[in-house]
Amino acid sequence: MEHLADTAAYGRRVMELFDAPGHAGPPDGANAVGEAVSKARGSRIRLHLRIADGAVAAAGFEAKGCPHAIAAAELACQDLEGRRFEALAKYDARFLETALPLPADKLDIRILIEDAVRDATAGES
Amino acid sequence: MVSDFRTVYMDYAATTPVDPRVVETMLAYLGPEGLFANPSSSHAQGRAAREAVETARAEIATVLNVAPETVVFTSGATEADNLAIKGAARARVKRGRHIVTEKTAHKAVLDACKALEREGFEITWLVPDRDGLISADALAGALRDDTVLVSLLHANNETGVVQDVASLVRAVREAGDALFHLDAAQSAGKLAIDLAALDVDLAAFSAHKFYGPKGAGLLYVKKGVRLEPLQHGGGHERGLRAGTLATHQIAGLGHALALAAAGREPEMARLAALRERLWQGLSAAGDVFLNGHPTLRLPNILNVSVAGVDGEALQLALRDIACSAGAACNAANREPSYVLRALGRDDALAGASLRFSLGRWSSEEDVDYVVRRFEREVARLRELAGAA
Numbered sequence: 001m002e003h004l005a006d007t008a009a010y011g012r013r014v015m016e017l018f019d020a021p022g023h024a025g026p027p028d029g030a031n032a033v034g035e036a037v038s039k040a041r042g043s044r045i046r047l048h049l050r051i052a053d054g055a056v057a058a059a060g061f062e063a064k065g066c067p068h069a070i071a072a073a074e075l076a077c078q079d080l081e082g083r084r085f086e087a088l089a090k091y092d093a094r095f096l097e098t099a100l101p102l103p104a105d106k107l108d109i110r111i112l113i114e115d116a117v118r119d120a121t122a123g124e125s
Numbered sequence: 126m127v128s129d130f131r132t133v134y135m136d137y138a139a140t141t142p143v144d145p146r147v148v149e150t151m152l153a154y155l156g157p158e159g160l161f162a163n164p165s166s167s168h169a170q171g172r173a174a175r176e177a178v179e180t181a182r183a184e185i186a187t188v189l190n191v192a193p194e195t196v197v198f199t200s201g202a203t204e205a206d207n208l209a210i211k212g213a214a215r216a217r218v219k220r221g222r223h224i225v226t227e228k229t230a231h232k233a234v235l236d237a238c239k240a241l242e243r244e245g246f247e248i249t250w251l252v253p254d255r256d257g258l259i260s261a262d263a264l265a266g267a268l269r270d271d272t273v274l275v276s277l278l279h280a281n282n283e284t285g286v287v288q289d290v291a292s293l294v295r296a297v298r299e300a301g302d303a304l305f306h307l308d309a310a311q312s313a314g315k316l317a318i319d320l321a322a323l324d325v326d327l328a329a330f331s332a333h334k335f336y337g338p339k340g341a342g343l344l345y346v347k348k349g350v351r352l353e354p355l356q357h358g359g360g361h362e363r364g365l366r367a368g369t370l371a372t373h374q375i376a377g378l379g380h381a382l383a384l385a386a387a388g389r390e391p392e393m394a395r396l397a398a399l400r401e402r403l404w405q406g407l408s409a410a411g412d413v414f415l416n417g418h419p420t421l422r423l424p425n426i427l428n429v430s431v432a433g434v435d436g437e438a439l440q441l442a443l444r445d446i447a448c449s450a451g452a453a454c455n456a457a458n459r460e461p462s463y464v465l466r467a468l469g470r471d472d473a474l475a476g477a478s479l480r481f482s483l484g485r486w487s488s489e490e491d492v493d494y495v496v497r498r499f500e501r502e503v504a505r506l507r508e509l510a511g512a513a
Binding site: 007010015021024026042044062063064065069070 | 433434435437438441442444472473476506508509510511512
């Protein structure tokens with residue numbers, strides 16, 4: 001057995017985003033949704049976007065995953081708002097690696113976020 | 126984080142604080158005014174220290190209903206398990222090289238058996254049923270003519286499930302002359318343990334599980350059982366465990382066990398009621414599953430799996446509560462508890478499990494706080510997960 005979370009393993013940024021994410025749940029009027037799943041990690045992230053005038057007017061997320069995945073989804077939502085919709089197909093979430101930061105064994109969470117964003121661009125309703 | 130944030134300790138199965146009465150006892154053997162002399166010395170101070178050691182040994186022997194000379198002091202249950210398993214296997218190697226243990230044993234047992242495997246011993250790993258119990262029939266089926274040792278847990282450290290030791294020992298006696306080693310680290314102080322009645326050959330104990338000091342434990346070695354010692358250097362403890370006897374540790378161990386035995390029944394009834402209150406509270410969150418047998422468990426352990434949340438996220442969310450998790454955190458390849466996997470839990474549920482263990486300083490307020498925090502965080506994480 002392991003003892004409960006060693007908070008030092010997460011860092012202040014991850015803890016803040018995990019404890020009080022401002023973008024939890026779909027925003028009003030969401031018209032695009034994208035989902036990505038990591039079977040190995042048992043994580044699932046769903047991004048909801050409200051696209052207006054060709055740009056992301058609002059973003060929100062649903063996430064079942066580790067604290068880093070939840071923090072990454074929150075930070076990605078903050079970053080996505082204001083971006084041009086047509087640019088999202090090439091969305092680069094590499095900034096998460098240093099902004100959170102992501103530990104070496106969790107770098108794949110960045111890919112999970114990028115996959116969810118790309119899926120959203122394909123699924124605008 | 127919530128404004129009424131405080132910390133609650135619910136990890137008594139991992140370790141306990143030393144009871145202040147035991148601290149008092151131990152202090153008498155440490156300072157320059159105390160009985161600090163080497164218990165092996167023949168001068169008056171040494172003899173006084175020796176007397177303290179033998180008083181503790183007698184105290185322990187009374188609680189466990191065995192002869193004092195069958196008690197061998199060690200640094201804890203890990204050393205006692207190693208001495209029992211490796212010591213018995215190596216001493217009996219001419220009779221055979223087969224050992225029976227369980228997949229859900231404590232790591233001290235698992236790793237000692239694996240070490241023997243590398244020496245050429247063959248290990249049969251019993252798998253308990255979904256409630257965590259090992260049947261006498263399953264054990265009997267695993268025994269062979271060349272079986273020299275059976276090593277099983279009295280109570281599982283993760284789930285608290287208590288085995289029917291008497292029937293398991295009977296199965297071994299009926300089959301042949303294999304020795305029976307019982308790891309009683311978790312059950313000591315919580316269950317009445319009469320080693321003579323149980324008829325085991327070897328039994329391991331650790332003081333820090335019952336409000337004694339860390340670094341102190343014992344191995345019961347039934348008269349006539351031969352062990353190959355693991356360390357040499359002075360012939361202490363009937364040649365089975367060399368090293369200067371730690372008087373303060375041993376006195377603390379003896380006093381702690383005596384205290385635990387004296388107050389056992391009312392304290393266990395109190396803890397069982399607290400645990401039930403905790404279970405009722407946690408299970409109200411819905412989709413919370415009890416791990417282990419519904420009734421045949423230690424009164425102080427509650428192990429649950431929580432559906433619909435990620436285990437690591439739940440652990441971080443409840444970081445104000447000191448309990449244990451059924452999975453190693455922070456690894457890309459999370460390793461859900463091998464004990465819960467053996468009980469048939471899938472990776473998700475085994476990974477999202479928590480062991481709460483109550484003890485002497487646990488209160489209703491603690492339980493109610495944990496229930497409130499659990500309800501809030503499970504609801505929050507499930508809401509975050511939404512349709513995801």
